[in-house]
Amino acid sequence: MQYVNKESEIQRSQSIRIQMNRTETNDVNGSSCVKRIKLSQDVPDQESLYATLRKVEEWLQPFRLPKEKLREVSARLRKDLIRGLGKHTHHRAPVKMLPTFVRATPDGTEKGDFLALDLGGTNFRVLHVRVVEEQQKMVKMDSKICAIPQEIMLGPGEQLFDHIAACLSEFLESLGLKGHTLPLGFTFSFPCEQIDIDKCILIRWTKGFNCSGVEGEDVVKLCPVCHSVLPMAIHRRGDYDISSVAMLNDTVGTMMTCGYRDKSCEIGMIIGTGTNACYMEEMKNVKRVEGEDGRMCINTEWGGFGDDGSLKDILTEFDVEVDRSSLNPGVHTFEKMISGMYLGEIVRLILVKLAQEKMLFGGEVSEALLTPDKFETRYISEIEDDATGLARAQDILSELELPAGPEDCAVVHLVCSTISTRSAELTAAALATVVNRIRNNRGLNHLCTTVGVDGTVYKKHPKFSHRLHDTVHILAPKCDISFLLSEDGSGKGAAMVTAVAQRLAMQSRLLEESEGEDEDEEDEDNEEEDN
Numbered sequence: 001m002q003y004v005n006k007e008s009e010i011q012r013s014q015s016i017r018i019q020m021n022r023t024e025t026n027d028v029n030g031s032s033c034v035k036r037i038k039l040s041q042d043v044p045d046q047e048s049l050y051a052t053l054r055k056v057e058e059w060l061q062p063f064r065l066p067k068e069k070l071r072e073v074s075a076r077l078r079k080d081l082i083r084g085l086g087k088h089t090h091h092r093a094p095v096k097m098l099p100t101f102v103r104a105t106p107d108g109t110e111k112g113d114f115l116a117l118d119l120g121g122t123n124f125r126v127l128h129v130r131v132v133e134e135q136q137k138m139v140k141m142d143s144k145i146c147a148i149p150q151e152i153m154l155g156p157g158e159q160l161f162d163h164i165a166a167c168l169s170e171f172l173e174s175l176g177l178k179g180h181t182l183p184l185g186f187t188f189s190f191p192c193e194q195i196d197i198d199k200c201i202l203i204r205w206t207k208g209f210n211c212s213g214v215e216g217e218d219v220v221k222l223c224p225v226c227h228s229v230l231p232m233a234i235h236r237r238g239d240y241d242i243s244s245v246a247m248l249n250d251t252v253g254t255m256m257t258c259g260y261r262d263k264s265c266e267i268g269m270i271i272g273t274g275t276n277a278c279y280m281e282e283m284k285n286v287k288r289v290e291g292e293d294g295r296m297c298i299n300t301e302w303g304g305f306g307d308d309g310s311l312k313d314i315l316t317e318f319d320v321e322v323d324r325s326s327l328n329p330g331v332h333t334f335e336k337m338i339s340g341m342y343l344g345e346i347v348r349l350i351l352v353k354l355a356q357e358k359m360l361f362g363g364e365v366s367e368a369l370l371t372p373d374k375f376e377t378r379y380i381s382e383i384e385d386d387a388t389g390l391a392r393a394q395d396i397l398s399e400l401e402l403p404a405g406p407e408d409c410a411v412v413h414l415v416c417s418t419i420s421t422r423s424a425e426l427t428a429a430a431l432a433t434v435v436n437r438i439r440n441n442r443g444l445n446h447l448c449t450t451v452g453v454d455g456t457v458y459k460k461h462p463k464f465s466h467r468l469h470d471t472v473h474i475l476a477p478k479c480d481i482s483f484l485l486s487e488d489g490s491g492k493g494a495a496m497v498t499a500v501a502q503r504l505a506m507q508s509r510l511l512e513e514s515e516g517e518d519e520d521e522e523d524e525d526n527e528e529e530d531n
Contacts, residue, residue, distance in 0.1 A: 049407050056359055056411050060350075060418045062316045067474060069314065070429045074475055076310050077433040081300065087287035094307035094333075095300055099289050100252050101197040102297040102497055103504060105259040105266055105280065109133055110499035113141075115182050117164070118490040120189030120250070121207055123147055124164065126171045129495035131260075138260055138492050144171045157214035183244045183502060185494025187253055188219055194299075197501055200247040219247070246498040250454070251276045252297055253493020254486040258452025260496055262484050265450035267434060271427055271464075272455025274332075275303050275339045279434050282441050302430055303335030311337075318349045325372065334430070338423040340377045340457045348375035350415050360411050366401040374400065380416040381461040389413060423457070424464050428471035435472070435479040447479045454486040 065073070083089040084097025111133035118125040127143040146167040152160050172178050191203040200219050205211065248256075255268025255278055266280040278299045284292040305311065311333055322342050323329055336342045352369055354360035368374050382392045390409050397404035397412065404412075431451065439447035458465055465483070472481060486493070 049410060052359065052407055053410060053414060056354065056414055059354070059359070060415065063418050063422045065314060065422060065425055070425055070471070070475060073311070073314070073426065074429045074433045074436075077302070077305055077430055078437065080305060080310070081433065081437060084300070085281070085285055085287055085298070090288060092308075094304045094310070095302055096304065098194060098299040098301060099286055100194055100248065100278065100297045100299050101289075102248065102252055102256070102500070103294055104500055105263070105297075106256065106496055106500055107263065107503075108260075110260070110496065110503055112499065112502070113180075113182055114495035114498050115168070115184045116187070116491045116494035116498075117168070117184060118187045118189075118494065119164070120187065120490070122153070124167075125491060126168055127491045127495070128171075128175060128177070129492055131495065131499050138257075138496065140488065140492060142171075142175055143491065144174075153209050153211065155211060157211040157217070160209075160211045160214075183246070183498045185246045185248065185496070185498035186219075187248055187250055187490040187494045189250055189490075192219070192247075192249075194247060197497075198245045198247060244498065244502070246494070246501045248494060248497045249276075249299060250490045250493070251278045251299060252497065253491075254452045254454045254489030255279075255297065255493075256452075256496040256500065257486050257489045257493040258450065258484045262450045262452075262482070264448060264482070265452050265484060266438065267431075267449060267451040268486075268489070269427075269431065269451050269453050269458075270455045271339065271423075271453070271458040273339060273341045275335050275427070275455070276300065277302050277430065277434060279438060285441070300434070303332045303339070305430065306333030306337075307331060318346050318353075321349055322346055334426070338426050340455070342377075343380055343419055343423060343457070344375045344377035345373055347380060347415055347419050348372075350419070351375065351412065354411065354415070361402050361404065361408055364403055368400040369402060377457070378460070380420050383413055383416045384420065385462050417463075420461060420464055421467055424467035425471045428468045429475060431468070431481075432472050432475035432479075435476045435481060439476075439479055445478065448482075449479065450482040450484050452484050452486050452489070454489050459485065 077095065080093055080095040081097060083093035084095045086093070090097070110131050112131055114129045114131065116125075116127040116129055118127070123145050125143055125145050128141045130139045130141050131137075132139065144167070146164075148160070148163065152163050169178075172180070188200065190206055190209070193201045193203055195201060195218075202215050202217060202219050204215055251268045251270050253268075254270060255265060258268070259265040267277065268279070269275075269277045276299070278297050280295045281298045283289070283294050283296055286296055286298065289296065306315075307330065315333075315337075319337055322336055322345050323333065326336065326342075348369065351360060352365055355363060355365045355369070379392075379396050383389045383396065385392065390413060393409040393412050394404055397408065402408070435447060435449060435451075438449065453459075458468070469481075469483065472479075
């Protein structure tokens with residue numbers, strides 16, 4: 001067994017500490033510059049280290065996108081948004097711009113009890129959510145996590161939805177809600193074509209699911225006798241019922257959850273393992289859905305931006321390699337440049353290349369570093385922490401069996417900062433496209449709006465959010481943007497989508513009754529005249 005002297009380890013980590021100037025995030029053209037690195041006096045041969053960092057910084061230049069290039073990226077995405085909304089151009093658009101049939105954000109009058117179902121992995125959640133109008137708050141009353149065994153994930157679709165229905169039944173029984181009829185919000189995080197708020201066709205299974213008989217079918221529909229797998233499963237049990245179903249994805253849930261807390265929230269954004277955004281678009285621009293009045297939430301699916309080659313000029317050899325070795329080559333180009341599933345792998349490939357070119361680790365490469373996905377994205381966040389980053393870098397590199405000295409830790413810090421900054425700035429360019437579109441749609445000189453945000457990259461990285469905020473302010477100067485962290489968008493958001501759908505349906509019914517009353521009064525007047 002190998003024993004480590006903790007005191008000497010602490011002293012060694014302190015001797016390599018590098019403090020980054022906090023004005024770093026003001027630079028939209030890239031991450032930390034060499035001239036901003038302030039070295040401890042204990043670091044030996046500082047001039048040699050500065051020379052190495054300058055050389056690496058020049059080598060990393062392809063990852064640094066100047067403001068004009070970011071504006072170009074934003075302009076390209078703007079064209080793709082329009083193509084995705086078009087009736088005749090949608091099919092060839094890399095950014096799909098899918099209608100969600102969510103026609104309003106919360107207004108604060110929503111109330112009642114709702115069930116929420118969140119399915120998107122090897123576990124699924126069932127929630128009971130109460131919306132209290134008087135207190136203007138949404139309360140998660142109870143929840144339950146249910147596992148999905150491997151044999152069910154790969155078995156017949158009927159078996160999967162029977163399993164979900166059984167878990168729902170057990171959950172309701174535990175709460176004493178058997179016999180109650182409640183509306184259900186269903187967060188279904190798989191590729192779907194949504195036909196209406198309560199009708200959604202599964203395009204293909206992902207995330208390890210391959211249940212037969214579901215692809216190409218309607219996952220949720222009100223009528224239990226229709227070809228609708230979940231209500232049919234519930235109907236087969238016969239011991240409880242649901243009054244209505246609202247279908248959504250996690251991005252829409254994020255917007256709706258935050259929209260209940262902030263009425264100006266009309267954008268949802270996720271920057272985590274994957275990435276996506278949604279926003280409220282004018283109905284007149286949604287060419288694939290009938291009607292021109294009002295607005296509808298559009299699920300952009302912006303992770304596919306660049307799948308037609310429009311981002312080829314900013315792709316590096318490392319981006320190309322990440323795509324080539326992924327499970328879905330040629331798909332989700334933008335997502336692979338900015339999301340948590342891929343950032344760690346981009347850094348790993350860069351570190352291997354730097355070592356091979358004798359700029360890192362004395363030219364040595366460990367078996368661990370040569371292993372795909374071994375450098376986790378969370379390492380980037382840990383290494384960029386101002387207080388403990390360089391000490392953590394030393395630990396991580398040791399775990400990867402790399403001979404890391406002070407110079408190596410500084411270089412790895414610089415690489416991580418460069419890659420996470422590019423991610424934040426590209427995200428900002430995409431978000432700027434959305435907010436600028438909303439402002440132009442409404443003919444406003446200035447837009448004030450809120451973005452509901454979720455995702456581990458945004459939440460956990462110590463500098464990502466600041467870099468994003470600063471960059472989007474530059475790219476969308478006529479938009480005043482606030483950011484609000486989502487609280488359980490997949491759960492509470494599902495309940496809120498259902499609550500808003502019910503409110504709109506009630507308003508529609510009241511309007512129809514009001515119109516009928518006028519006709520009845522006319523009939524009564526005509527009858528009196530006849531008499």
